[in-house]
Amino acid sequence: MGFDELLKKCDENNNFTIYTSLCKAQRILMRSYAPICSISGGADSDIVLDLIHKVDEDEKVKYIWIDTGLEYSATKEHLTELEQKYGIEILRIKPDKPIPTCVREYGVPFLSKYVSEQMMRLQKHNFQWEDEPLEVLLKKYPNCKTSLQWWCGERYSDKDGVQKISQFSISRNKYLKEFIMQNPPDFPISNKCCEYAKKKPAKRIVKKLDADLDITGIRKAEGGIRSAAYKTCFSECKSKGCNTYRPIFWYTDKDKRDYEEIFGVQHSRCYTEYGLRRTGCVGCPFSKHINEELAIIEKNEPNLYKAALNIFGKSYEYTAKYRAFVKEMKALEKEKKQHDRLSCSTKTSSGNSANYGDSCNSCVSVGTEEKE
Ligand code: SF4
Numbered sequence: 512m513g514f515d516e517l518l519k520k521c522d523e524n525n526n527f528t529i530y531t532s533l534c535k536a537q538r539i540l541m542r543s544y545a546p547i548c549s550i551s552g553g554a555d556s557d558i559v560l561d562l563i564h565k566v567d568e569d570e571k572v573k574y575i576w577i578d579t580g581l582e583y584s585a586t587k588e589h590l591t592e593l594e595q596k597y598g599i600e601i602l603r604i605k606p607d608k609p610i611p612t613c614v615r616e617y618g619v620p621f622l623s624k625y626v627s628e629q630m631m632r633l634q635k636h637n638f639q640w641e642d643e644p645l646e647v648l649l650k651k652y653p654n655c656k657t658s659l660q661w662w663c664g665e666r667y668s669d670k671d672g673v674q675k676i677s678q679f680s681i682s683r684n685k686y687l688k689e690f691i692m693q694n695p696p697d698f699p700i701s702n703k704c705c706e707y708a709k710k711k712p713a714k715r716i717v718k719k720l721d722a723d724l725d726i727t728g729i730r731k732a733e734g735g736i737r738s739a740a741y742k743t744c745f746s747e748c749k750s751k752g753c754n755t756y757r758p759i760f761w762y763t764d765k766d767k768r769d770y771e772e773i774f775g776v777q778h779s780r781c782y783t784e785y786g787l788r789r790t791g792c793v794g795c796p797f798s799k800h801i802n803e804e805l806a807i808i809e810k811n812e813p814n815l816y817k818a819a820l821n822i823f824g825k826s827y828e829y830t831a832k833y834r835a836f837v838k839e840m841k842a843l844e845k846e847k848k849q850h851d852r853l854s855c856s857t858k859t860s861s862g863n864s865a866n867y868g869d870s871c872n873s874c875v876s877v878g879t880e881e882k883e
Contacts, residue, residue, distance in 0.1 A: 517565060526769045528761055536758045537566040539724070539745065543754075546724035549713065550576045550593070550601055552586035553790040554778050555728035555759060557593075558770050562758050563726055564597050565774075572726070574601045575716055579708040580609025581793040581819065583812060589779035604716050608707035610792060611822050618699030619826040620796050622833070625661075626684060627702035630691075632658040640695045642688070645673055662688065690836045698825045708792075717753050729757045732764060785811045794819030796826040 512520075514537065521530035540546060540563070548563050550556050563572055576590055590601050608616070618634075620627045633640075636652045643651070645663040652659060657679075660666050664680035665673050681688045717725055729741065744760035762770070770776060777783075781790045785807050788800065793815045798804055805827070809816040820827070 512565070514566070520773050524769060524773050526766060526773070528763070528766045529770055529773070532562065532758055532761070533566060535744070536562055536756075539756050540566055540572070543724035544571070545573075545720060545722045546571060546726060546756075547573045547575055547717065547720055547722040548726040549728070550574050550590070551728065551791065552576065552583075552589050552593075552779055552781075553728070554767070554782060555730055555733070557776050557778055558762070558767060559726065559728040559758055560593060560597065561774055561776050562770075564599065573720055573722070574599055575604055575713075576601050577604045577606060577709060577712050577716075578609075579606055579704070579792050580611055581815070581822070583779075583781050583790060583793055583815065585780035585785065585812075586790055589781075592777075592779075602716075604712050606708040607711040607715070608704075610704045610708050611818070613701070613704035613707045614822050617703035618701030619823055620702050620704060621696075621700045621826045621829060622684065622687075623797055624702045624705060625679070626681075626687070627700050629658040629661045629681075630696070630700040631702065633662065634696075634699060638662075640691050642692055686837050686840045687833065689840070690833050694829075694832060694836075696829060698829075700826075704792075722753050725753050725755045727755065727757055728759060730759050730762050730767075732762065794823055796823050796830060801827065801830065
């Protein structure tokens with residue numbers, strides 16, 4: 512299909528996000544001499560591959576896939592299908608260290624990349640998960656300021672002293688601090704598998720292939736720290752000489768569905784048969800739907816299920832305990848609110864008949880209005 516026909520199809524389907532992305536991808540590829548496209552085998556990556564392949568008239572794009580050491584067999588099969596469909600070769604890249612080795616050597620990921628990073632740093636300093644003011648902790652553990660700031664939800668500088676923070680604070684995960692204080696982890700936590708099984712091999716291959724453009728499938732709508740790290744679809748990187756391009760950065764979920772329909776994109780069996788909502792490393796503890804995913808993995812890839820339990824088991828248990836804790840705390844909070852409301856209204860009604868001075872603040876105006 513010629514480029515004009517592609518655009519016509521987008522036009523006919525009233526999707527100008529896809530239309531624009533095709534035009535932009537063509538322009539960006541024209542300016543690159545050695546582009547690489549990272550394939551994951553997931554749904555977003557399928558669209559990126561289809562889009563890039565459509566505009567890569569000189570067939571200069573090299574496609575790479577990093578084997579993290581915990582990959583669905585359905586993903587591996589899908590890579591072969593993609594190679595056949597598009598007549599391309601997808602280079603299989605070995606990780607610097609596969610996930611099982613990373614977890615064994617450094618620790619297991621827990622909850623999110625950021626939480627794991629901070630907990631890993633604190634564990635390194637033999638932190639005792641104590642609830643002390645930031646100034647006290649900074650003196651006690653002088654070399655982990657960022658993580659202590661996360662733990663306390665405060666920032667310290669000589670100029671401004673201690674100030675509350677919200678974005679990089681533990682309070683972004685409700686009751687996490689209370690949970691950890693009551694249940695200190697007895698196993699090492701780390702996000703190093705992302706570094707050794709994903710980031711480092713990606714950097715290595717960029718260097719090896721002397722790539723000047725790295726194409727990835729990040730979308731703003733997917734949310735999370737990965738997409739929040741970028742503001743646009745293109746990042747120039749003068750230092751390493753390799754720019755990054757995210758062709759579907761502005762795609763909404765509807766644009767994705769439109770693209771699949773307009774251009775007939777088929778996803779791997781992970782989606783079509785297993786019913787997974789997302790792919791990636793098998794059983795990654797960062798997944799918000801990990802229990803649902805584990806049930807699917809157990810049914811469809813039993814050997815990988817056993818491997819995931821073996822590798823991430825401690826994190827699954829700790830996460831389940833944390834979720835139960837949050838549920839319990841929320842129930843208590845609700846109960847307390849109800850109790851406060853009840854005692855408040857009791858006070859008000861007794862105040863109406865006897866003494867308005869006893870009413871709680873939130874009820875004073877009501878009591879006053881009623882009196883008038
Ligand atoms: S996505 Fe999860 S399992 Fe995969 S490398 Fe990162 S932390 Fe490890």
